[in-house]
Amino acid sequence: MTEEVHSRPLPPSGAPAAAAVGPTLMTRIDQVLEGLWHLLSSMRVAMIVMLIIAALGVVGALVVQAPTGTLDNPAAKATWLDEIRPRFGGWTNIMDTLQLFQIFNSIYFRILVAALTISLIACSVHRVPGIWRTATKPRVDVGPQFFEHAPQRDAIVVRRTAAETQTIVEAVLRERRYRTQVMGDEVVSVYADRFRWAPIAGLVGHLSLVVILLGGIIGAIFGYRDSGFTVAEGQTLPVASEPGLSIQLLDFTDKYDPVFGGPIDYASQIVVFKDGEEIDRHTILVNDPYRYGSTSIYQAFFGVAAVMTIKDAEGNTLVSTGVPLAWRTTADNRPVGSVTVPGANEVIWLVGTLGSGDNLIKPGQIQVELYTAGEARRIAVDVVDQGVATQLGDLTVTFERESQFTGLNVARDPGVMLVWLGSTLLFFGFSVRFTVPHKRLWARIVNRPNGGAVLAMAALGSRGVAGSSDFDDLVNDMRTALQTPAQN
Amino acid sequence: MEKLSGYAFIAAALSVGLATFFYLLYAISGLRAARMETAGLPATSGVLGLISGPRTATIGRYATMLAWLGTVALLAGLAFRTIATGHGPFSNMYEFSMAFAFGILIAYLYFERKYHQRILGLVCLPVAMGMMLYAFSVPSEIRPLVPALQNSLLLTVHVATAIVAYGSFAIAFGTSYLYLLQTGSALTVVLATLVGGLAAIVGGVTGDASDGLVYGMSATAITLFVMAIVNRITGGERAPGAAASESPSGRWGLPKPLVLDEIGYRAVVVGFPFMTLTIVLGAVWAQTAWGTYWQWDPKETASLFTWFIYGAFLHARVMRGWRGTRSAWLLILGFLATLLTYFGNLIFGGLHSYSGL
Numbered sequence: 001m002t003e004e005v006h007s008r009p010l011p012p013s014g015a016p017a018a019a020a021v022g023p024t025l026m027t028r029i030d031q032v033l034e035g036l037w038h039l040l041s042s043m044r045v046a047m048i049v050m051l052i053i054a055a056l057g058v059v060g061a062l063v064v065q066a067p068t069g070t071l072d073n074p075a076a077k078a079t080w081l082d083e084i085r086p087r088f089g090g091w092t093n094i095m096d097t098l099q100l101f102q103i104f105n106s107i108y109f110r111i112l113v114a115a116l117t118i119s120l121i122a123c124s125v126h127r128v129p130g131i132w133r134t135a136t137k138p139r140v141d142v143g144p145q146f147f148e149h150a151p152q153r154d155a156i157v158v159r160r161t162a163a164e165t166q167t168i169v170e171a172v173l174r175e176r177r178y179r180t181q182v183m184g185d186e187v188v189s190v191y192a193d194r195f196r197w198a199p200i201a202g203l204v205g206h207l208s209l210v211v212i213l214l215g216g217i218i219g220a221i222f223g224y225r226d227s228g229f230t231v232a233e234g235q236t237l238p239v240a241s242e243p244g245l246s247i248q249l250l251d252f253t254d255k256y257d258p259v260f261g262g263p264i265d266y267a268s269q270i271v272v273f274k275d276g277e278e279i280d281r282h283t284i285l286v287n288d289p290y291r292y293g294s295t296s297i298y299q300a301f302f303g304v305a306a307v308m309t310i311k312d313a314e315g316n317t318l319v320s321t322g323v324p325l326a327w328r329t330t331a332d333n334r335p336v337g338s339v340t341v342p343g344a345n346e347v348i349w350l351v352g353t354l355g356s357g358d359n360l361i362k363p364g365q366i367q368v369e370l371y372t373a374g375e376a377r378r379i380a381v382d383v384v385d386q387g388v389a390t391q392l393g394d395l396t397v398t399f400e401r402e403s404q405f406t407g408l409n410v411a412r413d414p415g416v417m418l419v420w421l422g423s424t425l426l427f428f429g430f431s432v433r434f435t436v437p438h439k440r441l442w443a444r445i446v447n448r449p450n451g452g453a454v455l456a457m458a459a460l461g462s463r464g465v466a467g468s469s470d471f472d473d474l475v476n477d478m479r480t481a482l483q484t485p486a487q488n
Numbered sequence: 489m490e491k492l493s494g495y496a497f498i499a500a501a502l503s504v505g506l507a508t509f510f511y512l513l514y515a516i517s518g519l520r521a522a523r524m525e526t527a528g529l530p531a532t533s534g535v536l537g538l539i540s541g542p543r544t545a546t547i548g549r550y551a552t553m554l555a556w557l558g559t560v561a562l563l564a565g566l567a568f569r570t571i572a573t574g575h576g577p578f579s580n581m582y583e584f585s586m587a588f589a590f591g592i593l594i595a596y597l598y599f600e601r602k603y604h605q606r607i608l609g610l611v612c613l614p615v616a617m618g619m620m621l622y623a624f625s626v627p628s629e630i631r632p633l634v635p636a637l638q639n640s641l642l643l644t645v646h647v648a649t650a651i652v653a654y655g656s657f658a659i660a661f662g663t664s665y666l667y668l669l670q671t672g673s674a675l676t677v678v679l680a681t682l683v684g685g686l687a688a689i690v691g692g693v694t695g696d697a698s699d700g701l702v703y704g705m706s707a708t709a710i711t712l713f714v715m716a717i718v719n720r721i722t723g724g725e726r727a728p729g730a731a732a733s734e735s736p737s738g739r740w741g742l743p744k745p746l747v748l749d750e751i752g753y754r755a756v757v758v759g760f761p762f763m764t765l766t767i768v769l770g771a772v773w774a775q776t777a778w779g780t781y782w783q784w785d786p787k788e789t790a791s792l793f794t795w796f797i798y799g800a801f802l803h804a805r806v807m808r809g810w811r812g813t814r815s816a817w818l819l820i821l822g823f824l825a826t827l828l829t830y831f832g833n834l835i836f837g838g839l840h841s842y843s844g845l
Contacts, residue, residue, distance in 0.1 A: 043807050047800050054796035061786040061793075061832065104784045216782075225780075257632045264632045286635035287777050298779035299635075409779040419781055423768040431761040434802065 041126035046119040053112050060103040063095070071102050079330055117213050124203045131203070134438070135196040140181050141189040142442050142458075150442075150458035152471040158482045162188050162445045162453045165482060169443055169455065172481050176474065178441065190443040198436045205429025208422045215418030224295070224412040232305035232322025232405040236273070241295045241412045244275040252302055252406040266299050268406040284408070294412050301407035304335055306350050306366050307400040318342050318395070324405030325352045334361070341395065345373045348397070366399045368392055437461070439470060455482070489572035490630055496565030497586060501620045503558030504593070508617055510551035511609040517547055548606045552597075555609060559593040562620075566590060573630050575640050578647035580631070585623035587647070588830065591655030592616040595755070599659050603751050605743045611662035625692075636777050646769040649762045654826055656759030657798070661823035663752035664816035667745050671813055676715040684708030701831045705824065749811050752819055760798050767791050790829040797822040 039045055064084060071077045084101075085092045099106035147153055158165050166188045170180050178192040224241040231237050236248040248271045255265040265285070272280040272292065282290045289298040303326055310319035318341055325335035335352035351367040361367050364386045370379045370393050384390040389398045444456045455478065459471045566587060569577040577583040596612040599605070637643055668677045688704025695703075742748075770788065771781040782788060801818045804810035810818075 043803060047803060050796050051800060054793040057784075057789040057793045057796075060784055061789040065784065260629075260631050262631055263634055266635050285638075287639040289776070289779065296779060298777070300778070411779040413780075416775065416781065419771070423771065427761060427764050427768060430764060434757045434760065434806075 037122065037126075040119055040122035042119075043123060046116065046123055049112055049116045049119060053109070053116065056103055056109055056112070059100065063100050063103070065103065066101045113213065117210055120206050120210055124206050127199075127203065131199045134199070138181065138191050138193065138196075138440070140183045140191040140442075144444065144456075146442065147444055147456040147458045151460060152469065153456070153458040154471075154475045155454060155456045156475070156479055156482060157448070157452060157454055159452045160482065162186075162447045165445050165453045165455055166190065168481050169445070169478060172474075172477050173441070176477070178439070186447070188445040190441075190445070192441045192443070194439040195436050196438055198432060198438045201429045201432035201436070203429075204425050205433055208425035208429055211422030211425060212419050213422075215415035215420075215422060217415065218418060219413040219415030222414050224410070226410040227300065228326065229297075229408040229410045230303075230324035230326040230405050231268075231270075231408065232307070232324045233403045234307070235305075235322050235324075235405075239292075239295065239297070239410055241410060242293055245292060245295070246273045247271065247297070248273065249406055252404045254302060254404075266302060268299055268302075268408065270297075284406075294414065296411055298409040298411065299406070300409040303405055303407065304352055305403045305405040306337070306352065307403050308339065308348075308350070309398040309400055310339075310341060310348065311396040311398075312344075313394045315396075318344070322403050322405065323350055324407075325350060326405060326407065340373065344395075346379070346393070346395075347371045347373050348392075348395075368397050368399070370395065441471070441474065489568045493565045493568035493572060494628070496561050496568060497620070497623070500558045500561035500565055500589075501617070501624070503554050503561055504589070504613055504617050504620065507551050507554035507558055507609065508613045510547055510554055511607070511613055514547045514551050515607060515610045551609060552600065552606060555593060555597060555613060559590065559597060562586065562590045562593065575633065576644035576647065578643055579633055579637055581626045582623050582628040584647065585619045585626070587651050588654055589616040589619040589623070591651035592619065592658040593655075595652070595655035595659050595758075596662075599751055599755060603747070603754075605747065605751060607666065607742055608659065608662045608751070611665045612658055615658050615661070625696075639773060639776065642769060642773040642776070646766060646773055649769060650766040653759045653762035653766055654830065656755045656762065657794075657819075657823050657826045659755040660752040660759065660819045663748040663755065664819040664823075666742050667748040667752070667816045668813065668820070670742055670745055670748075671816075673813065673817075676712065676719070679715060680708050680711040683711045701827075705827065708824070745812070749815070752816070753805055756798055756801060756819070756822075760795075760802060763791070763795050763798060767795060787829065787832050790825065790832040794822065794825040794829050797825050 064087075066077075066080055070080045081092055081096060081101075088095060095101060099108070103109055147155070160168070166182065169190055170182070173180050173190075173192045176194070178194045179196065181191045183189050226240065229237070229239075231247065231249040233249050233251060236246055239245040239247060250269040250271060252269075253265065253267045254263065255267075256262065257264050268284040270282055270284060270290065271278055272282065272290070280290075280292075284290050284297060284299045286299045289296045291297075303324065305322040305324045307322045308319060309317060311317050319339055321339070323337045323339045325337040327336050328334065329336050329351065332354070334354055336349060337352075338347055338349045340347050347370075349369040349371065351361060351369065353361040353363050353365060356363060361383055365383050366386075367381065367383045368390070369381045371377060372379060380392045382390055382392055384397060384399050386399050386401060389396050391397075439459075441457060441459045443458075445453055446456075447453050457471075457475060457478070461469075461471075566577045566583075569583060569586075573579065573583075577587055592612055593616050596609060596616070600608060633643075665677060668674070684704045684707045687707030688700045690700075691703030692700030767788075770791070774783065774788075775781040797818065801810075801815060801822060804818070805815060
């Protein structure tokens, strides 16, 4: 578009004023785009965005965040907001409107992350030509003024000719693994550098953040996560992320330290089935997940389950399994779980005891509530004793015994490898950028009228204020190498 | 071994405490020597015979020797603790705080040796001492690792890298503190230190260590904020420009501001990659243990906040040539964020709460 504007012929002198609108408009568009580009490639903008994200992070750490998925469900959201209302009072709804309870999923946080991503890409693209030019076509002759004003500079008067001095200077630089470029005869200009591709590491470090963000986006869009996959002992359930895969929990164990009482082990022994065939057995520990294909299954939580037997009116067993009591009632925080009755349009909810002080549901009892599946209408309710068959509607329900369930985290994240790649690049990129600087040195050798020559040397960067710098060391080496035998 | 470890930690605390006292003497002696030099008096004729030039160097040497002694004792304590527990000494706040103090001491001794600036000990050693005192205030008994921490390799590497990063950031804090003392922010810095320190003591005495931390950090932040407004309204303390930051010599016998500025930068250059590695390794561990590499847990978020601040500092310095007062304040903010990351779980809870880590 820029070329189009500049190649457009000038309007004839007698042309109407309206004809000038085209180029003016294009120039304005050009200016706007240029301004936008400057904004996006501005390091200051990137830093401001980064600091705002960091500040929002602090707000997110200070303000309680809603569990994943809670705010997507209106009923769950209302319940959760009621739970935290005593803490925030009248501010609760305002904070909810401002998305402060889901700050990392909020619209403005996403916009900021997008802006940061674009800014990082623009900054990197903006810097590539300069880095490339500096590495491949450095400026050898920088003029005499540079040697008087450079932050690091020194000069040596030598008793050698400019040509001899040049040879020695190049030899010293080569010994220190500098690349050299020379130009001029009367006045010899020398450019030397080392680690000329090191600035690329900075670009790698920046773009690695984009790679990490990309990994996160891919994981969010194409990944699968079930953080509440609950299986009771003896129960077998399909894993949704891998067709045909199902797992059965043989046993869950939680061990505690006998002295301090703290947990020391959570272990879920599972059997893995593929299309009904047993293919594997594994014990899932907190730091030892089970992996199948691209799916991983992690130990997350555990709790009480109720082993139930449900029979129909003819005495046929409809259900004989453990039911995880994985949720809590909002009213009195009792453990609760549900099981669908096969072949009947009915669901049974089971409510567990709170323990020895519970008079409503005593230890060894469970409350059984029978609902219709569709409209959730309660048909019958009863508190049943363990081992006693109880009639509930058309069904005979027996609470066989208490057992345990395990809560697993099932995850498939196709973006995670990109995250690790980005993290590796991030570490090495920034480590190299800050520890391996692109060292550049300019020298100028001029013959003196009465014999000998003057070698002036200069470099960018600050002088070694806290000890000798590479530049000082290099100058000392030069001084030693340039001494004539008589000076030794 | 557990008892031996405890004795070694006490020996370390005594050595570091004594070293801090000697660094204070060293600073006073240096200040006096600087005043005498300014007044044209010979630097070897102190009134008490304690504050002359050669004596200054001797006191400094004793301070450094004591700091080394404390570091070696701390290392021994950590080694005994490792043998006693069977894993790296990073599984609770007691062990982690001792290791943090060790990180600060080793970073200080490295930078002292490299840049010959002993006076940094005046700021860095009290921070290490504070960490050790905090460690003594929390339970120290050896308990079995909770399931989430039962990953010996990642536990060791993740926390060890954090210690190197935090230790380096403590040095950057020390240099910035001494820089700001000299360049027109002395009143603000001293006031914030006194108010914050007092609030921390009150909070610690009336409540517990985390109360002390919250009180101290809040009071420091409020004081800094109030002083910023006061300075803005009154024109307050002299706003140092480039000339002040490039002052050729230090005030009150302190190192030159430019030297402090450079050492602070070098400390962050060491600490930043380690902070990056700490966060990355934490993500790897979270993925292994919980199946997700990032959950916006308060400690994760605070570490990212800290990383952003030091990243911004390095960018500002390398790309825009930021030096002096602005970068010094950024490093002070960075260290406050580091402390927030370190203690954040005590305040916010979250996934790192299981062992106080």
